[in-house]
Amino acid sequence: MTSRLRSRQQFQAVLAHAPVAKTPHFALHRLAPGPVAEGSSPLFPEPGPWLGALVPKRWARRAVTRNTIRRQIYATVPSGAGLPVAAHVVRLRGGFDRAHFVSATSAVLKRAVRDELQQLWARALPRGAQAASGHVA
Numbered sequence: 001m002t003s004r005l006r007s008r009q010q011f012q013a014v015l016a017h018a019p020v021a022k023t024p025h026f027a028l029h030r031l032a033p034g035p036v037a038e039g040s041s042p043l044f045p046e047p048g049p050w051l052g053a054l055v056p057k058r059w060a061r062r063a064v065t066r067n068t069i070r071r072q073i074y075a076t077v078p079s080g081a082g083l084p085v086a087a088h089v090v091r092l093r094g095g096f097d098r099a100h101f102v103s104a105t106s107a108v109l110k111r112a113v114r115d116e117l118q119q120l121w122a123r124a125l126p127r128g129a130q131a132a133s134g135h136v137a
Contacts, residue, residue, distance in 0.1 A: 002077055003044075005052030005087065013043055014052065014089045021124035023116045025059075025094045028124045031087040050087040051077055059095040068105040069113055076117040082125060090120070 005011055019027040033044065044050055053073040060066045073090045077083060101109045 002049045002051050002083060003046055005050055005089065010043055010050070010087065011052055011054065011089060014087045015054075015091070019091075021120050022093070023120045023123070025092060025096065025113075025116055026120050027091045027093045028120055029089045029091065030084070030124070033085060033087075044087055047085065049083040049085055051083075052087075052089040054089055054091040056092060059092045062104040064104045065096075065109070068110060072110060072113045072117060076114055076121060078121055078125060084125070090117070 005014070014029050014031040017029055017031055020030045021028045033047070051074070053070045055066045055069050055073075057066070060069055069092060096109065096112065101112070103109065
């Protein structure tokens with residue numbers, strides 16, 4: 001099961017690393033688990049994959065659009081052994097053209113977001129994990 005990133009410190013730690021995969025609208029950042037300093041609490045207390053979605057208002061002005069994109073991010077996450085044990089952040093890095101996607105949330109926008117996110121995961125995951133990822137089209 002994938003845990004969700006919750007705190008600002010978790011997001012900042014993952015975003016401090018360069019993206020491991022990019023598409024025209026999204027970037028995937030990854031932070032592999034490391035040793036915890038003695039006497040401090042771990043940033044990621046549970047072992048396993050962690051996921052966060054960063055959808056800034058700059059690139060998706062309407063809340064309904066941001067929520068739609070965020071839902072698609074969590075829906076396209078590879079299941080089972082497909083996602084490496086690490087912390088991941090999917091970041092929206094560019095806006096979708098409002099002239100092309102007139103509605104704030106539509107089936108066409110959802111399909112475009114989902115297709116691009118599946119491309120992002122395919123670029124980021126090793127070849128063996130893609131076959132077992134369990135993506136749903």
